[in-house]
Structure formats: C-alpha cells, structure tokens
Amino acid sequence: MNLDDAKALWSSDNEPTDPDMSTQSLSQSELLQQVKAQSAAFDRTIRQRDWTESVVAAAVSVFFGWLAWHDPSTLVTAGALLVVAGSALIFGRLRYARTRFAAPPVNEPVRQRLQRERAKVDAQIRLLSSVLWWYIAPLLAGLLLMTVGDNGWSVFTVVYGTVVIAGAAAIYVMNQRAVERDLRPRRETLTQLLNQVDSSADTQNDETGIAKRGDAIGG
Amino acid sequence: MPAPEAEFLDLVHENAARLRKIARVYTESAEGQRDLYQDILVALWRALPSFNGEAQRSTWLYRVALNTALSHERKRAVRSKATLSDDHPLWMDGLPTPGAGLEQKERLDRLYAAIDRLDTMDKTLVMMYLDDASYAVMADVLGISENYVGVKLHRIKKQLATWLEDTLT
Secondary structure: OOHHHHHHHHHHOOOOOOHHHOHHHOOHHHHHHHHHHHHHHHHHHHHHHHHHHHHHHHHHHHHHHHHHHHOOOHHHHHHHHHHHHHHHHHHHHHHHHHHHOOOOOOOOOHHHHHHHHHHHHHHHHHHHHOHHHHHHHHHHHHHHHHHHHHHOOOHHHHHHHHHHHHHHHHHHHHHHHHHHHHHHHHHHHHHHHHHHHOOHHHHHHHHHHHHHHHHHHHO | OOHHHHHHHHHHHHHHHHHHHHHHHHOOOHHHHHHHHHHHHHHHHHHHHHOOOOOOHHHHHHHHHHHHHHHHHHHHHHHHOOOOOOOOOOOOOOOOOOOOOOOHHHHHHHHHHHHHOOOHHHHHHHHHHHOOOOHHHHHHHHOOOHHHHHHHHHHHHHHHHHHHHHHHO
C-alpha cells in the first residue's frame, strides 16, 4: 500500500464506530446543551476556586486582625499581623501566578502554545521551589510568635511549636515532590514536543525570549 | 437560533470525522477517545468568539483541536510515563497478521498503528497531509515555515511509506 492508498483509506474513515462520538446520535439541541453545560461547569469550577481563596484570605485577615487589635501582648500582636501579611502575600502570589498565564488562547499556533505552556510550568516550578519564603515562613513565624506571646516558653509552646514546624516541613516536602513528580516531567515533555516541532536553534532563541520576558514581569 | 450556536453546529457537523480521527490518533482506548472528542467540542465552543476570519476556518479548527489533543495527551503521558515504551510496536495485541483479504476496518487499524509509531508532532503533520491540507495551512497551524513543513513532511512520508509497504501489502 502506498501513500495515495493511505489517503483514500483515511478519507473513507467517516463513520463513527462509537455512538457517543457521533454527532448524529444527538439532536442539535442536545449536542449544544451538552457542550454548553460542560463549558459552564468549567467556568463554575474556576469561579468557585477564586471565591474560596478570596473568602479564606478575608476570614484569616479578619480573625487575626481582630486578635492583633485586641490582644495586649506585643508578641501576639506582631505574630497576628505577620499572619495577616502572610495570607495577603499568599493570596497575591497565587492570583498573580494564575492571571499572568491565564488561559492561553487555544487557537494560537501549536508551537507558540507549547512555548507559552512551558513558560507557565517554569513559573510554577519557581513558585513551588520558593514556597518556603512566601507561604510557609510568614505563617509559621506568625503562629510561633503568637504561641510564645500567649504561653511564654512553656512545655505547651515547645510541643505546639514542634507540631507546627513538622506540619510546615510536610507542606514543604509535598510541594517539592510535586515539582519533581509532576512539573519537571511536564516541562521535559513540553521541551521534547518543541524539539520535535522545530529546529533547536529557533526553539532556543524563543525560549530565551520568553524567559527574559518572564523575568522582567516576575522581577 | 442565534448565530454562534448555528456556526458551532455547522462547524461540528462539517468536521465530525476529522475531529474523531484526531481523537483516535491521540488516545488509545474508546473511553479516552470519547473524552478527548468531548474536550475538543468544548474547546471549539469556548474558542468560537476568537474566530475572527483572519485565519482560514480549517487552520483555526486544526489549531484548537490539536492544541486540545496535545494537552490531553500530555496529561496522560505524565501519568503513564513510567510504564509506556517510547517505541510503540507496530502490531498491536490482538490484531491479526496482514493477509491478502484485509477488511477495511483492519486496514484502518493498521494505518492508525503506523501513524502511532510517529513522534507526537509528526502525527499532527501526517493527519493534515492525509486530510489534503496545504503546506500553508500546516505551517500556520504549527507556527513554522512552509519550507520547514516540506522538509519534515518529506522525511515523515518516507518513514510512513516504508512502514505501510512492509505491513499493508
């Protein structure tokens, strides 16, 4: 069989073998309804995630802000303010990371989209690699300060502090595992695809360009 | 019926076979193909407002469908990377050996199996080639030059022809 035969065979493949993949098995209104419902579910998930994040950040700020205002201990006040500042920082970093690479257009050329997705993965790797400084440290320091301010250097403080530090260490390890198990393989796959689609020289130039643009935005 | 809905339905009905073939090339199981097909339909619906007529309709459709398929495949690849061999065998388990009276379905299965041996990005070019897309469309879809499409396609066609001659005669 030659390529012309293959083309003829390919164009003859017009009948779906799976009824669920046949547009004729659904009426026009059913098909539209199904697609619109899935699209709306996707939008709803994004909205819910953003809403939950905002509510949590607001609740943390209100609660610890109230503590900072009312507690007579300077250490508790400092710790509570640190937690409020930390939660604002977390909220801002997460929101910025998402909006910076928000929904790349699905109709752009494949090569451009792959480059954009790799830049997004690079940003996620940077974000998780530095999670200790923007996520864990401010909250941990704030909580420890508040505990010392409230209980002094007691047995409770030492036990509670140990538990909180162990929890923070677990969060750190989980994030670094996510980088190694998920993000780095994803980046490697994207790089392989880019190598397949393009000559190495052009890819490297574009990668450098995107990295530079990313650094300029990210600071 | 409002214009976007009508446009979407036209698009889907005109290109149903093409979209289904893309789903089949990028996923192995029937369930995976259904999922990807649905994902592509949703992506087309969501991207419809971005179709402004600057690109050809076929270019726009290929871009949306292939970007969705590649993204779908990457998620699957990361999950199953440890167990999948990079070099897929041509003959899939359970398929009969080639014979003189191969049925259409079997011949198609073998064509898809041959395509499956190609690199992920080469598959995109082969599908467009088999669909008779022009070099200009392929270049626009992938974001590379027409000359480079020519070079790549020359190599891929040679490779595919060898595999097909070996197995489909």
